[in-house]
Amino acid sequence: MHWNEDFASFVVLGAAEVKEVLRQPEVFSSSNSRGGAAMAVEDQVRETAVKAPDMQDLVARGYGRNPGVRAGSNADPPRHTVQRTLISPAFSPRRVRSFGSDIERVAAGLLNDLDRHVGREQPVDLVRTFTSPLPLRVLAAVLGIEPERVDDYARWSVGLLKPVGRIAVEPDEFDDMVRCRKEFDRYFTDLIDDRLARPRDDFMTDFARGATSGAEPLSLDEMLALIEQFVIAGHETTTKLLGNMLLLLTEHPGLADRLRTDADALDSMIDETLRLEGPAQVLNRVALADTVVGGVEIPAGAPVMVFLGAANRDDATFPRPDRLELHRPGGRGHMGFGFGIHFCVGHALARLEAQVGIARFLERYDFTLPAGMDRDSVCFVPSFAMHGPLELPALLTQRPGDA
Template sequence: MTETRFDGLFELNPQTVRCPYATYSRAREEAPVWVERLNAFVVTRYDDVVSVLRDAVTYSSAMASGPASVTPLARRMSDDPEASDTLRAHVERRLEISRSAVLLNADPPLHVRQRKLVNKGFTARRIATLEPEVHTISNDLIDTFLGDGRVDLVRQFAVKLPMTVIANILGVPESMMETFKWWSDSFTVGTGNLNLTNDELEDMFSAVDQFYDYFTGQVTDRRTRPRDDLLTDLVHARLDGEEPLTLNEILQMLVQFLVAGNETTTNLLAAVMHTLVTDPGLMARVRHDHTEIRALVEEVLRLESPVQGLFRTATTDVEIGGTVIPAGSLLWLVYGSANRDRSAYPAGDDLDLEGALSRQHLAFGKGEHFCLGAPLARMEARIGVETLLSKLADIRLDCAPHDVKYLPNFVLHGLKALPLTFHKVV
C-alpha cells in the first residue's frame, strides 16, 4: 500500500475528512502500513486494533493522543530557535506538568492506581444523579431557540449541553462558559491537524497556560473548602496503600475530562441528529418509539466514531497482521475503520438498530483504557436527542446535504455546523 492512500485524510481534504470510510475500507484489504506523513503505522482491521488495545504492556499509551497533540507540539516548540520567550515559558510549563503521565497516557501500574482513585466520580450511581440536571439543561437550551424555527444545532445545543454539564461537574461558574469552551478547543486544535501555524500555536499555548493557572487556584481552594463536585473528589481521593493524586496529575486529568466531556459528546450529539434528518424513515421510527434512541446512539457511535482513533507505541519488536513493527514505532489505531469491519460487524457501513445494544463497538476504546466517561456521554446523547424530538417537529436540514461541513481534523470527527429548520411540537 502506498502512502498516497491516506494523503487526502492527513492533508485534511474536506471531502475525505467528511467521509474517510472509503479510505479505511481500502486500507483494511492490506496489512498495517507505515505512513511517513503521520510518522506512524496505520492499523485499520478490527482484529488487529483489538489485539493492540488488549495488550497494555507491549503497546504503551504514552503518546495516545498522537504526534500533533499538545505535549509533542510543546517538545517541538521548545527546540524551535524562533519561538518567543513567552511561548517558551508556556511550553516548558506544559512539559513539566506532562511528566506526570495520567489515565489516557499512563501505562500499568500507574494507570491502575489513578483509575482506582477517580472511579468514584464516574460510577453508575453518580451518573444517574445527573440525569435530572441534563434534562433541565436540555430543555433550557432548546427554549432559547424554540421560537425561531431554525437553529445551528452544533453551536446552540450540541456544544452547550455537554459543556454546561462538565463545567457544573467541575464547579466552573456559568460566567466562565466562553473561556471554558476556548480552553477545550485549544487542547484539541492540534490533535488530528498536522498543519498548525506558529500563530495558532502561540494562541493554543496561551490558553493552555491560563487553564493551568485557573485550576491550580481551584485545587488549592478545594483543599480547604471542599464542595460537591468532581474536583473536590480528585483533591481528596484516598485509597489504602495508594498515594493521593498530585497537583500535576489532577491538572492533567482535568484536561482529559474537559476534552472528553465537551468535544466528543458534542460530535456525538450532532452526528445522531444529522443521521436522523437525513433519513426520514429512521426519524419516523425513532419519533414513534423513543426507546430506540439508545440503540441509535450506539450505532452512530460505531459508524461515526467521535474519536476516529488513538495511538500506541510498540515497546518491543512485534508483528501485527503480517507487518513487522519495530520497537519504538507509533501506531494509529483507527476505531472508525475497525467499527465498520464486516468481519466483526456484518452490517459494515450500514446502520442496523437490531442488536445494537449488545454489540461492543470500539468508539470508547477497549480494555484497560476504556473511556471513563462513556456512561455520561451515552446519557447526555440519549436525553439530548429525546428532548429535541419531544419539542421539535418536522426537523429538516437547512442547507444542501453537501454543504454540511466537518471539522478539519482526522482524529476528532464532527460537524462544524448543523443548520436545521423545525416547527414547535404542539
Template sequence: MADAAAPSLEQMSLLDPHTQSDPFPMYEAIQAAPGIYRMPETGFFIVTRYADLRAVLMDAETFSNDVDRASLQGPELSAAHSAYMTERGWPHIQTLQRTDAPVHSRYRKLVDRVFTVARVREMVPRIEARAHRLIDAFANRGECDFVAEFAMLLPGMILAEEMGLPPTEVATFKRWADAMLAPASTRMTAEELRRVADTELEAQHHLAGLFEARRREPTGDLISGLVHAHGDTDEPLSMAELQSVMSQLIGGGFESTMTALGHALLQLIRHPDEMALLRADPKRIRGVVEESIRMESPTQGLRRRATRDVELNGTLIPKDAVVIVRYGAANRDPDKFACPHRFDPTRANVGQHLAFGAGAHFCVGAVLARQEIQTGILAMLERLDDIRLARPLAEPVHRANFLTLPLRELPIRFTRKQPGA
C-alpha cells in the first residue's frame, strides 16, 4: 500500500536543499511517472532510468556535452559571469568533458597520457603514507570529523602536491575547487557569482604561473604532464585550454573523491557486519567501494544539451534543451539493480553502476579515485577499531548542491589499535 503521507512529485523540487540531501524519494517518483521529468523551475529535462541514461550517454550526436556550465543561473547571469572571467582571466572554453568527438578525442588523448594506470600505481606508496599521517593526527584523540580531517584532506593533499601547492595549503585548494564548481551547483545572486569568480581567478593566475614554469622546467608532476602531454606530434594546449582542463580535473578529482570516501565509511558504520567482513578479508574492498559509489553516487548528475528535437521514453525534448543525466537515480533503478536501496558489496553487477559515466566520457580520474578511496578506507580499518558515529548526523546530512552529494560532516569515535595487535 502506498504511503499516504509521502509527498507527490509536484510537491518536491531538486532545488530544495532537503531534497538535494535525500533525492531518492523524488527519483523513485520520477521513475514511477511516465516519460522524462521536466523541472518546472528551470525547464531542464531530468533523466533518471538506467536504460535512458545509457541511451543519452552513448549518443553524443543527439545529446551534446557542449553545454553552458552555469546554465543553472539563467542566461543573463551566466553571460555576465562568463564575461567577467574572460575580462580578468581566461574564458570558460569547452574542453575535455564539455566537448564532443572529434574535438573531445584530442583532449582525452592528451589527458590519458597523464592519468595512466602505471602513474597511479607509482602514487600508491605516497597515498598510503599520506593516509597514515592523517590518521596519526587524530588516532590518540578517539574521535574526529572524518570529512574535515581525512576525506577532504587525502585527495586534496594529493592533488595540491601535484599542482605545486604545499600540502599545508589544502584549504586554499578546497576554496578554489568550491568556487570552480559553484556556478554549476548552486543558484546564486549576481554578487555571489562575482565572489566565486574572484576566487576562481585567483586560482587561474596561480595555475598560469605554474604552467609557464613547467613549460620551462618540467618536474614530473601533474601540471608538467599536462603541459607536455602533446609530445612531438600534437599541438600543445593553450593557456585557456589548460585552465579549462585543470578546472575539470580539480572538480572531479577532489569533491567527488572526498564525497565517496565519506559515504564509504558511513556505509560500513551502518553495516557493521560488512565492516567486520572487510577487516577479515581486505580483498573485499573493491566490492565495498563500488557498492558505496553506486548507492551514494558522488556526482548525482551532469548536463547535456539536445542538438535536435528528440523523443526519449515518450517525451519530446526540444532542440537546445538542457538534459540532466541523474547518475544517482540510475544507480538505484530497480530495473537494473535488485533491491537497489540495499547495501550489498557482493551483488553480481556491482561494477555496472554509472557513477563514473559511460562511453567516451568515462571519468578520466576513475583509477586514481578508486585507489584513494580503497587506500583510505583500508588504512582506517588497519589503524582503528570500533569505528562508530559519535552522534546522530544533523539534518540535512548533505550540503545543498544541485549536482553532487557532499556530506556536511561525519563525526566518528573509535579506539586506536595497539601496535602489533
C-alpha cells in the first residue's frame, strides 16, 4: 500500500488490503472513479446523443435526464443496493442454466467454421474466430437480439467501448461513436418496452420487470447503463478469460488431456486462470473520508487504485502464487470476479461460457502456438487495467474420433 507518482494515486497491492478497501464502499467510492479527463469523450458522446433531434421522443420519457448516471460497477449504496436488488432475478440460477443451450449452439457453429483451418500450415487467430465471437453471440442470444441484428449489436459493442478513457478523437470517429450510442439506446429502450408489453420467459423480461418494479424503479438512463455494462463487461472480460485459458494450456503440456476427462479440473482451471491471468486487473476508487489502510494514511478525495492482479498473487494468501495448481486449497478465494458489493453479477454466465466453450474446443482439437512462438511474442491488449491476448495464433489438429 503506497503512493505511486506515475499514477498520481494510492495503489493497493496486498490481498488483505484490497479486501479492506473493497468491503468499505462507504469510505471508498466507485461512483467518483469516473474522472473528468477519463470520461471526456464518453460524456461528450452521451451529451450529443441526448441533444439529437431524432432522440427527442426518448428525451420526453426521461432519456438523458441524468447525464452523469451511475449504475452497476459505477454506483455506490444506497442506489447500488436498489439496482442490484431489482435486477437480481434476471441472473437467477434457473435463468443462467437456461443459457446452456445457447452457449452449446453458438460454440458448435464457431467450431464448425474453425474446422476449415485444421491441418493448415497457416495459423488461425483464436481470438478473432472463437474467444471473441463466442461471448458476443451468446450475449446477443441472452439479451434477445434478433439474428438479423447481431451484426449491428457487434458494431455497437465495439463503438460503445471506443470513447472510454479517451480525451480527444477525430470528428469522423466521434460521429460513429454517437451513432452507436443512439442506435444502442433506442434499440434497448424498444426491447424493454416490448418485454413489458409482451412478457416472455427470458432474461430481458426478468430484467425489465425487475427494473421497473418496487418503490424505487430504475430510470431509463440507469437501465440503459446497466445493459451497456452487461454488453461491454460480459463480452470483453469473457473474451479475455477464454484467451488466457487457451494460452495457459499451451504452456502446460498434458493439462488439456486432464481437462478433457475431468470436469472438476476444468472448473479449477477457470479459477486458476482468473487468479493468475484475470481479465480485470485494476479497479478505481476515491476516498470519501480520511482513513488508513495498511498503515498508510489516505486523505479524503485521494484516488485509490486497487490491483486485483497483484492481490491474486499475494503469497500470504496463495502459496506458490505464480504456479498454476488445479484444486488449489482456497482456490475460489481469488478476486478475478471482484470482491464485496461489486462482485460480478454475471459471474455464473461467464463461468458457464468458459466451461462449455473450452470443453467443446478441447473435445475437437489439439492445438499449439506456431513454432518459435511463446507468451513473449503474443500480442496482448495494450492496457494495464484489462489483460488478455489481442491475437492468439494457433495451429489446429483434429482429435481422433472427431473427424
